[in-house]
Amino acid sequence: MNNKLSLWAVTLVSIILIFYRFHYSEYGGKAPLKVTTCDAFGYYMYLPSAIIYNDATELKWVPEVEEQYKVTCGDLYQTRIHTNGNHVFKYLGGVAIMELPFFLGAHAVANLTDYPPDGFSPPYQYAIAFAALFYVILSLFLLRKILLKYFDDKVVMATILLLTLASNFIQYVSVESAQSHPFIFALYVLILYLTIKWHEQPGIKWAAFIGLTIGLATISRPTEAIMIFIPILWNMHSRELSKEKWDKVKKYRTHVLIAVAGGLIGILPQLIYWKIASGSFIYDVGSKWFFLNPWFRVLFGFENGWFIYTPITVFFIIGFFFMKNYPFRKSVLVFCLLNIWIVIAWSDWKYGATYSTRALVQSYPLFALAFASFIKHIDTKKIRFVFYPLGMFLIYVNFFQTYQYNENILHYRDMNRKYYASIYLDPDPTPEDMSLLDTDEFIDEADFKSNLIYHSDSTVNIVNQPWTASQVLELEIDSERFQWIKVETDIKASPGYDLSYLHCKTVSDQKVKEIKFRIKNPIIEVGKSNRYSFYFKVPKSKKPTILSIMISSMSSFKTEIGSITISSFSS
Numbered sequence: 001m002n003n004k005l006s007l008w009a010v011t012l013v014s015i016i017l018i019f020y021r022f023h024y025s026e027y028g029g030k031a032p033l034k035v036t037t038c039d040a041f042g043y044y045m046y047l048p049s050a051i052i053y054n055d056a057t058e059l060k061w062v063p064e065v066e067e068q069y070k071v072t073c074g075d076l077y078q079t080r081i082h083t084n085g086n087h088v089f090k091y092l093g094g095v096a097i098m099e100l101p102f103f104l105g106a107h108a109v110a111n112l113t114d115y116p117p118d119g120f121s122p123p124y125q126y127a128i129a130f131a132a133l134f135y136v137i138l139s140l141f142l143l144r145k146i147l148l149k150y151f152d153d154k155v156v157m158a159t160i161l162l163l164t165l166a167s168n169f170i171q172y173v174s175v176e177s178a179q180s181h182p183f184i185f186a187l188y189v190l191i192l193y194l195t196i197k198w199h200e201q202p203g204i205k206w207a208a209f210i211g212l213t214i215g216l217a218t219i220s221r222p223t224e225a226i227m228i229f230i231p232i233l234w235n236m237h238s239r240e241l242s243k244e245k246w247d248k249v250k251k252y253r254t255h256v257l258i259a260v261a262g263g264l265i266g267i268l269p270q271l272i273y274w275k276i277a278s279g280s281f282i283y284d285v286g287s288k289w290f291f292l293n294p295w296f297r298v299l300f301g302f303e304n305g306w307f308i309y310t311p312i313t314v315f316f317i318i319g320f321f322f323m324k325n326y327p328f329r330k331s332v333l334v335f336c337l338l339n340i341w342i343v344i345a346w347s348d349w350k351y352g353a354t355y356s357t358r359a360l361v362q363s364y365p366l367f368a369l370a371f372a373s374f375i376k377h378i379d380t381k382k383i384r385f386v387f388y389p390l391g392m393f394l395i396y397v398n399f400f401q402t403y404q405y406n407e408n409i410l411h412y413r414d415m416n417r418k419y420y421a422s423i424y425l426d427p428d429p430t431p432e433d434m435s436l437l438d439t440d441e442f443i444d445e446a447d448f449k450s451n452l453i454y455h456s457d458s459t460v461n462i463v464n465q466p467w468t469a470s471q472v473l474e475l476e477i478d479s480e481r482f483q484w485i486k487v488e489t490d491i492k493a494s495p496g497y498d499l500s501y502l503h504c505k506t507v508s509d510q511k512v513k514e515i516k517f518r519i520k521n522p523i524i525e526v527g528k529s530n531r532y533s534f535y536f537k538v539p540k541s542k543k544p545t546i547l548s549i550m551i552s553s554m555s556s557f558k559t560e561i562g563s564i565t566i567s568s569f570s571s
Contacts, residue, residue: 006144006156013164014137020174021129024406033125037071039352040178042078042091043220044128046273047103048119057086057277069120080286088277090285093270094220098183102131132182136173139189140164143365146192150326151372155379158391159372163364166312166394168356171402180220184362187217188227192328192365195231199327202252211259215266221362222287223342230331230366231259237329288347295349298357299340302417303350306357309401309410312394313360315387319370322377328369336370339363353412355405400425408522411437418442431488434521435534441515442535443484448569453477453485459562462551469503469552472561479508479538479545482568487549488533492560493519493526499554502532507548508541516552519559529562538568 025033036044048065049056059079066072079087103119106127110117140160147156163169172181191213198206210231217224236242249256274283299306306313320336323329343359351359360367378384404410409423419436423429436442454475462470477485487504501516517534524530538545547566551559 003148003153003156005153006148006160009157009160010137010140010144013140013160016165017133017137017170017174020170020402021133021177024175033122033129034069034071035125035129035176035178036120037178038073039078039091039180040128040176041071041073042089043093043095043180044099044178045078045089045091046093046096047099051103051107052117052119056089056273059087065118065120071120082278084279086277088274088283092219092222092285093273094216094218095180095183097216097269098135098186098220099128099131099178102127102134129177132173132177135186136182139186139365142193143189143368146189146196146365147368147372149196150328150369151376155372155376158375158379158388159368162312162315162391162395163368163371166391166398167310167361167364168358168398168402169361169364170398171355171405172358172361175402175406179358181358181361184217184220184224185364187213187220187224188363188365191217191227191230192369195234195331198231198255199235199248202248202255204255204258207252207255207259208262211262211264212266213262214259215263215268217266218263219267219270222285223339224362226335226338226342229335229338233330233334235327236331237323237325237327241327289342289345290347291341291345294341294345296344298344298349302420303413303415304354304356306360308420309356310394310398312391312398313356313367315374316367316371319367319372319374322373323370326369326373332366332369335366336363339366350413355402355410355412397425411522416440429523431523431531431533432535434523435517435532437521438517439515439534439536441484441537443569445486445569448484448571450486451482451568451570452565453482453568454564454566456564457562459560462557462559462561464500464551464553464557464559466553466555469550471548471550473547473549473564475547475566476544477506477538477547477568479506479541482538482570484569485536485538485547486533486567486569487536488531488563488565488567489549489561490529490563491519491532492529493524494558497526497553497557497559500557500559501552503548503550503552504534504536505548505550506536506538506545508539508545509543511539511541513539519551529560 022028024030046056053061055061062072062076072078078091079089082088103124106123107117109115109123110121115121115123144156144160147159172179191210194206194210194213198210214225214227217227236245271281275281297303297305300308302308320333323332340360343357351357378387401410404423405412409429414437416436418440422433422436460472462472464470491502493500497519500519502519503514503516505512505514515536517532549564551561
């Protein structure tokens with residue numbers, strides 16, 4: 001009863017998570033809810049394969065589902081064709097096991113109503129979306145209980161609010177909720193709870209559930225196997241306690257065997273599936289890591305850097321220095337550093353599509369312990385008068401950026417420093433802002449003298465065939481006189497514009513410079529005339545420079561181009 005602040009914090013976060021889930025659905029004026037797509041489809045497809053279609057190797061049911069629901073994101077990359085001709089799923093089945101009760105409930109609803117019992121109609125989408133929320137909200141209440149063992153109510157409140165609301169947590173729990181992250185998040189909270197219970201009062205049931213949890217996490221994402229270091233290193237933050245810990249392990253050595261057995265039971269469903277599909281209990285899903293050459297830009301880069309887009313996470317790391325006398329010190333430190341290294345060493349360091357670094361979201365319960373240690377340290381110091389307002393500002397930034405990300409203004413893969421600076425907390429980005437997705441060339445017009453060198457109100461109709469470029473304009477310019485040009489035009493795009501580009505090209509002294517700008521960008525309106533504007537630095541040349549404007553496409557594409565204006569700038 002004396003810990004009401006943290007209770008209200010968890011309740012508030014739960015309400016916000018549910019609100020975001022409904023907001024990004026037809027109830028919020030968005031597209032109908034469809035969460036089992038792309039990577040999420042890879043985790044989920046075990047369930048309809050086994051329960052509805054009885055086909056987990058040939059996947060004859062996929063084309064019809066794809067035609068109706070568009071869930072594979074293109075080329076069924078979620079599977080690999082084995083030498084025996086079977087499809088073998090690239091994604092492991094632990095998440096599907098956690099989704100199973102909700103899937104069965106949705107299947108019963110579909111069979112009792114007019115919805116198709118096909119695994120992808122609305123009952124299934126809502127069941128899987130709310131399965132993630134169910135596990136996460138329960139785990140947040142349990143995480144609160146864990147934190148209250150070591151920290152006071154105010155610190156726990158601040159930790160929970162900032163951990164969840166100032167980070168990319170909302171995006172991967174409420175919006176992209178069928179990814180693996182929310183389900184594994186719950187497993188990390190559970191392993192913390194089970195570890196504490198075993199150390200307080202060793203018991204067979206705690207040991208068995210520790211092993212089972214680690215096994216289930218491992219077949220959710222194989223790298224989560226490092227979860228094993230949490231119970232192993234717990235309560236080993238001093239030499240004396242380390243000796244006491246190993247004495248306890250020796251005393252209860254049968255518990256270790258039981259935990260191992262629990263782990264084997266946890267991974268057994270995956271082994272059975274691999275045996276059925278590939279003929280072997282072990283199967284290489286094809287992921288690659290470069291542990292000796294990791295990409296630190298995953299943390300610091302403007303593409304999707306963890307510290308850049310969710311800067312509250314800097315304080316997660318600072319918290320490592322304030323855990324000295326806590327039993328979780330060695331567990332958190334070793335696990336988090338090893339986990340970060342694994343995440344930044346993965347071959348696809350952009351993680352397909354991500355807001356900040358999504359692969360760290362599931363391990364936030366461990367970071368919460370370090371973060372709370374930091375907050376407790378500063379809570380009685382004057383710096384708290386800076387930290388707490390900063391934390392509130394970062395919550396606002398995260399809400400705003402979550403909106404930008406889901407509107408594709410904060411790009412899922414192609415961010416850069418200049419573009420991010422141009423759209424930071426900007427609700428109304430300009431065409432010039434959009435151009436910075438594809439170029440770093442930008443000027444302040446106030447510092448230059450401008451001169452109009454071309455203007456045309458005529459409309460050019462373009463019909464592109466795939467992989468071709470249609471010339472719109474060719475113009476000779478004086479590159480000795482002009483340092484920059486600015487191109488402004490209006491383009492009306494028809495369906496097929498997704499992989500189409502506007503090219504700006506100069507040729508002088510047999511030197512070619514070309515920049516292409518995507519026609520699809522976050523501020524366009526499909527079927528209407530949209531403004532495009534960009535700057536282009538003209539290479540110096542004593543001979544005339546030929547400027548060309550072209551349209552290209554990787555698919556069939558029709559468009560109208562009108563009102564081309566080209567201005568030049570010189571100092």
